[in-house]
Amino acid sequence: ESFYEEWLEEFVRHYGPKNPDKVLSADDASKRCKELVESCESVLAAAKKEVEVLERSVQEAQGDVHKLRDALLAAIREIMMPKRKLGLRSDNELTEEDLLKMRQMRQTRLRDVVFNCLQGIWLSGCGGEVLQAAVDHVHKLIDRFEMKADDIRDAQQGHNWQKLKGLLGTIEEELPEAAARRQQVEIEGRGTKKLVMKALDDLGGKASTQEIIQWVEANPEFVESNSEIRINRHMSKKKDHESGLVWQNTLRSVLSKLFQKSERKRADGVYVWFNKGEDDPTAVQPLSDA
Structure with missing residues (x-):
């Protein structure tokens, strides 16, 4: 988004109509369209070159x-927020998916x-400090x-994001800074x-994020009878978080750090959480010999 914010005003000044009331002729409109295409091609070419330079730098770094x-x-500054998968194609000649395709390839x-x-x-x-800063930045986008x-695998290019998320988890298991942070989350x-453990137990050992939230809302007596459980029902005011109730954001954070999510979706199309160390309830069971 930063690129568009930086150049939008210049783009409008250069290509916007000088007289809004004036209607372009067919020839003028065709000429303006050609100028727009040539301008976009030059921007895309520059972006492609930029990515190629970074890719070449990694190859030539040799460790x-x-x-x-x-x-x-350089690369992490250009990474954009994950975006939801678009719906099925319509009968329109040009869809939003078409317009974003080249941008997504670059991302x-x-x-x-x-x-x-x-x-x-x-x-x-x-590179501990740089590594931790980069991990935190990417984690923030995913979170x-x-x-x-609910799950990064539902984003556009979700498999690509999931691969990156998996690496973050592996790195965080060994970074001293991350270990201290995990201990803080535990406390x-x-x-x-x-x-969450009580909710999972009542829900058969596995449940989606929304099912766990619904269980908490439906069982206030369990919270009231346990003094160590605190439910903050205020709205989140942190700029780096999506708006929502604080307790729900806390619950999602605890789920991602202290529980395990299924590798596959359940039959109804959602991923489910379960206790770490237990078998994945969505795993495909091997066929037994007849």
């Missing part, structure tokens, strides 16, 4: 942490650059999406963890 760090910082390549840089820096055993859509979210 050099400083070069990987520079490429990482996919940028995420691959970030993935390769993060992996390279992590495997080197260096904001999952506040609305602060102790009551919420107990709440």
Whole structure:
């Protein structure tokens, strides 16, 4: 979005009609259309070159942490928020999906650059602060999406985002800063963890995020009878979070850090949570010999 914010005014000044009441002739409209196409092509070409430079930098770094760090910082500034998958194609000749296709291809390549840089820096055993900052930045993008859509796999190019999220989880298991943060979540979210465990137990050991939230709302007596559980029913005021009740945001955070989500969707099309260490309830069971 930053690119469009920076150049929108210049674009309007250059290509916008000088006289809004004037109707262009067919020839003038065709000429203006050609100018727009040529302008967009030049911008897309510049963007393509930029990504290619970053990709080449990663290839040529050969494990050099400083070069990987520079490429990482450059790429991560360009990564955009995950976007929901669009609906089925309509009868229109040009859909929103068509308009976003080239942009998404560029974003996919940028995420691959970030993935390769993060992996390279992590495997080197260096760059703790830069690594943590980058992990936090990408996590924030993913978390904001999952506040609305529940799972990053439901985003456009969801498999690409999921691969990146998986790497973040692997890195966080070893980063000292992340370990300290997990311990803090364990302490602060102790009551919420107990709440989720009770909900899962009553819901058969597996449930979607929305089902867990609905269980909490339907069982206020369990909260009232457990002094260590606190439900903050105020609206979230943090700028880096989607609007919503604080307790629901806290519950989602505890779920993502202290519980496990299924690899596949349930029959009704949702992912489910279960206790860590238990078998995935959506896993395909091997066929037994007859």
